[in-house]
Amino acid sequence: MLAVLPAFPAVAAEPLRLAPAGPWRIDYGEGTCSLARKFGSGPDAVELQIDQSGTGPFFNIILTGAPFGKTVGAEMRIAFGPDEAPSERSFLSSVRKEGMTPFIMMHGIHLAPATRPDPKSPPVVSEIGSEREKAIQTLSLSKGLRAPVTLEIGEMRSPLNAMRTCVVDLVKSLKLDEAGLAQITQGPRPKNVREFARFLQERFPQRELLNGDDGTVAVQLTIDDKGRVTTCQIAASDRPAVFDDAACFGFLRAAEFEPAIGTDGQPRYGFWGTRVTYRSN
Incomplete structure (x- = not known):
């Protein structure tokens, strides 16, 4: 006898929204400047690290924590909300090994999508300005994660000003000015x-x-x-x-x-x- 069980639609994973668990920290590292902040608690605790080693609108981002252990596909949708439009890009992720904290790494991140002055020209990435940096409140990641994650990062003008000061000092200390x-x-x-x-x-x-x-x-x-x-x-x-x-x-x-x-x-x-x-x- 063959029993046919009713089919149930797949339940999408609930989005995860995480509040800050501490202040921003600025790290004058060897060859790079880093902004870091922790979010959430318990099994959902994560850390966001934003690195920069030179002037310009590009950053490298590392996200660590269990919520980033379940990735899907090869592209991540990332948005600095609520006003900046999302962009889709690739990412590097950790190999899932016992005892290893999952992480996601992305190079060349910018706060707003690249624009194209005309259809024949290459995309252009530019600084968004202090007022738009101040308006940022969240960092959202979806598509590449089974459960979308939103971090309540707060306004970014002050942290990014600290980053810019660090980069200037770093370049001078390494005699790269x-x-x-x-x-x-x-x-x-x-x-x-x-x-x-x-x-x-x-x-x-x-x-x-x-x-x-x-x-x-x-x-x-x-x-x-x-x-x-x-x-x-x-x-x-x-x-x-x-x-x-x-x-x-x-x-x-x-x-x-x-x-x-x-x-x-x-x-x-x-x-x-x-x-x-x-x-x-």
Whole structure:
């Protein structure tokens, strides 16, 4: 005898809205500035970290906590509400291993979607201004999560002003300001160009490859005095945004450099920039 059970529609996961569990913290790190804040409590507790290593409208974002352990698809819809429009972009997530705190990482995030002055021109990302920063109240993430998450981050003008001050101080302390850069006699030099190019090619985003999508990403890397890539900052990008994460992940994971050399003959911090073009054919 075969029993047929009635079908029930799948129940969508309830959206999660989390209030702050503490104030913003500013961290003057080695090679980068970070804003961090905790939200929620118990099993829903999460932390938001916003990193920046250079001037401009781009940020790197890391979100940690159990709510980010259940991702779906390859794109995340992210919006700084209530006024800024959402944008869709790729993300990197942790491999689910026992004892590992889930996290999501996104490179080249901006507070508002890129605009296109005319249909033939590339998208443009610009600063949104202090009044729009002050109007921000939430950060919402959906589509890429089984349960959408909204963080009540509050107005962002004050935290971002603190970030900008940190970036100015950081650039000066590492002698990466205009006066310091003038003292570099030899900039950072890549050591493993062929190996790195192969690394990027082997990790061409699969969906974009199948769709025939192309993209160009301009990156600025900070190279420390030992030749290590400490930060990857998106300097400019056209879309799809998936290429932002692919490029930065590749540089941070596989690129090797000889450090910059100063007028005293000693290795020192330096910038290295390039454009990475992804072509599907």
